[in-house]
Amino acid sequence: MALTRALAFDGVAFSYGDVAALSDVSFEIAAGERVALLGRNGAGKSTVVRLVTGLGHPDEGTVWVGDWDTADRAPEELAWRVGSVFQHADQQLFARTLREDVSFGPRALGLSPREVRRRTEEALDALDLHPHAAQHPYDLSPALRKLAALAGALALEPALLVLDEPTAGLDRAWRARVADAVREHAGRGAALLVVTQDLAFAAETLERGIVLDRGRLACDEPLDRLLTSAERLKPLGLAPPPVAALSVALDLPGRPVRERDAAHTLARVAGGRSAS
Amino acid sequence: MRILGLDDVTFWYPATANPALENVSLDVGPGEIVALVGRGGAGASTLLLIAAGLAPRVTGGRLAGSVNRKARAGIVLPTPWTQVSGMAFTVWDEVAFGPANLGWPEHAITHHVDRALERLEITPLASRDPATLSGGELQRVIIAGILAMDPDLVVLDEPTAELDSEGARAVWRLVRSLAAEGKGVLLATSDVDALPDVADRVVWLEQGRVRALGEPSLLAEDAMCEAGLGTTVAGLWRAAGLGAPYPLTVVDAVQRWR
Numbered sequence: 183m184a185l186t187r188a189l190a191f192d193g194v195a196f197s198y199g200d201v202a203a204l205s206d207v208s209f210e211i212a213a214g215e216r217v218a219l220l221g222r223n224g225a226g227k228s229t230v231v232r233l234v235t236g237l238g239h240p241d242e243g244t245v246w247v248g249d250w251d252t253a254d255r256a257p258e259e260l261a262w263r264v265g266s267v268f269q270h271a272d273q274q275l276f277a278r279t280l281r282e283d284v285s286f287g288p289r290a291l292g293l294s295p296r297e298v299r300r301r302t303e304e305a306l307d308a309l310d311l312h313p314h315a316a317q318h319p320y321d322l323s324p325a326l327r328k329l330a331a332l333a334g335a336l337a338l339e340p341a342l343l344v345l346d347e348p349t350a351g352l353d354r355a356w357r358a359r360v361a362d363a364v365r366e367h368a369g370r371g372a373a374l375l376v377v378t379q380d381l382a383f384a385a386e387t388l389e390r391g392i393v394l395d396r397g398r399l400a401c402d403e404p405l406d407r408l409l410t411s412a413e414r415l416k417p418l419g420l421a422p423p424p425v426a427a428l429s430v431a432l433d434l435p436g437r438p439v440r441e442r443d444a445a446h447t448l449a450r451v452a453g454g455r456s457a458s
Numbered sequence: 459m460r461i462l463g464l465d466d467v468t469f470w471y472p473a474t475a476n477p478a479l480e481n482v483s484l485d486v487g488p489g490e491i492v493a494l495v496g497r498g499g500a501g502a503s504t505l506l507l508i509a510a511g512l513a514p515r516v517t518g519g520r521l522a523g524s525v526n527r528k529a530r531a532g533i534v535l536p537t538p539w540t541q542v543s544g545m546a547f548t549v550w551d552e553v554a555f556g557p558a559n560l561g562w563p564e565h566a567i568t569h570h571v572d573r574a575l576e577r578l579e580i581t582p583l584a585s586r587d588p589a590t591l592s593g594g595e596l597q598r599v600i601i602a603g604i605l606a607m608d609p610d611l612v613v614l615d616e617p618t619a620e621l622d623s624e625g626a627r628a629v630w631r632l633v634r635s636l637a638a639e640g641k642g643v644l645l646a647t648s649d650v651d652a653l654p655d656v657a658d659r660v661v662w663l664e665q666g667r668v669r670a671l672g673e674p675s676l677l678a679e680d681a682m683c684e685a686g687l688g689t690t691v692a693g694l695w696r697a698a699g700l701g702a703p704y705p706l707t708v709v710d711a712v713q714r715w716r
Binding site: 198199201221222223224227228269270323324325326347350351352353354355356358379381382415419420421423424425427428431432441442444445446448449452 | 496497498499503536537539586590591592593594595598616619620621622623624625626627648651686687689690691693694695697698699700708711712715
């Protein structure tokens with residue numbers, strides 16, 4: 183188990199002064215798993231990201247990244263295993279060109295120039311950022327700056343990729359690009375933990391949903407089941423995304439939550455109807 | 459009567475050869491909700507900066523054509539965390555920052571701040587330090603700060619990007635109620651699925667130009683679906699090969715399916 187465990191929260195509590203953010207939170211994520219961290223604004227999701235990246239330490243309990251206790255590791259050491267994109271990702275950028283920014287992480291890890299170059303180009307490639315590689319990060323739109331930060335995280339080739347609202351403000355084509363890039367990263371054995379309010383993106387990209395409610399773990403189950411249950415989602419401040427809502431409303435067999443599956447099922451059922 | 463009128467506007471950012479917007483004409487009337495949709499980089503954010511009077515005045519650059527604004531405008535940027543004053547230790551004071559700088563009397567400030575907090579459903583946050591808020595909470599505080607200045611034209615760039623479903627629904631309800639009071643609302647959003655119930659008009663921007671303009675039913679048209687800008691339900695119908703006209707919303711789809 184210890185070999186495949188990418189992340190574990192064990193009885194974690196954390197507060198900002200007297201504002202409790204997390205209480206008694208426990209869960210585990212295995213290598214290759216794609217997990218959505220969901221919940222209302224202020225439920226504690228971004229606090230989880232801070233603890234995973236070592237920017238804070240739990241008041242109680244332990245956060246494990248693989249077999250490392252984050253309490254014993256500095257954030258720059260954790261960067262060997264954790265790549266992250268924060269909610270306000272433009273605050274993560276500082277270099278003069280996008281390419282330089284993406285290569286900062288691998289250079290800081292002390293990798294060879296050749297390896298730095300390979301990772302930088304692959305990350306730019308994964309998100310189709312080559313046309314913007316020579317631009318200053320602050321000349322880019324907020325959406326592109328977000329993608330730039332994501333490319334920087336991918337270039338670390340982390341065993342655990344943690345993303346906080348990676349699709350906020352992105353159009354559908356960019357969201358699909360992000361989905362492909364992170365799915366591919368997970369396909370190479372990395373674990374994904376994605377904080378998101380974009381349940382359509384979660385449905386397309388991720389497989390398991392952990393929901394926080396006022397700092398406590400409220401639910402942990404397969405996303406396709408969770409997203410098609412309006413009654414379960416409502417008390418958690420969430421609503422089914424359009425594909426899941428349509429699946430339920432039309433009573434589509436198998437209740438698909440991904441667009442491709444739903445389109446396929448819709449075509450099949452409609453075909454069957456016109457034949458009968 | 460119009461609150462905002464853009465006539466044949468072309469805009470260049472500083473030191474760029476290609477315009478970010480080209481020959482754009484657009485009106486917003488009182489009580490009207492106009493939504494801009496497009497791929498990233500299509501010019502929606504630029505158009506909003508012009509509408510709010512920030513471009514070229516603050517951004518620099520050059521504008522051709524004419525902009526008529528017969529009202530005070532307030533804008534919520536797509537990066538609301540950059541709009542925090544940094545001068546306030548409570549959410550109440552943060553929301554009061556704008557009105558106080560307009561030189562209003564104290565009772566007017568109090569009235570508008572309390573009302574804005576109520577409308578964003580964040581009254582319980584009033585005494586919190588803005589620095590301790592989550593991203594979505596902060597987004598609502600910034601919107602409240604703009605509303606507290608009582609603008610006649612409300613300009614919103616991705617106002618629900620970081621909000622949970624409840625918060626997003628509350629913002630869309632708020633947009634409708636602002637329009638019902640006679641304010642004009644000009645917004646850009648990638649949440650096109652919300653627009654059929656919110657927008658009076660939809661403007662499709664493509665590479666800085668207005669490609670189409672019309673009612674929200676535009677979002678179920680083939681060309682918009684092909685560009686990935688139609689509603690999810692319309693896109694699904696099209697992907698399933700079920701023939702136009704496509705349903706716009708889940709409700710439309712259910713009617714069609716029966």
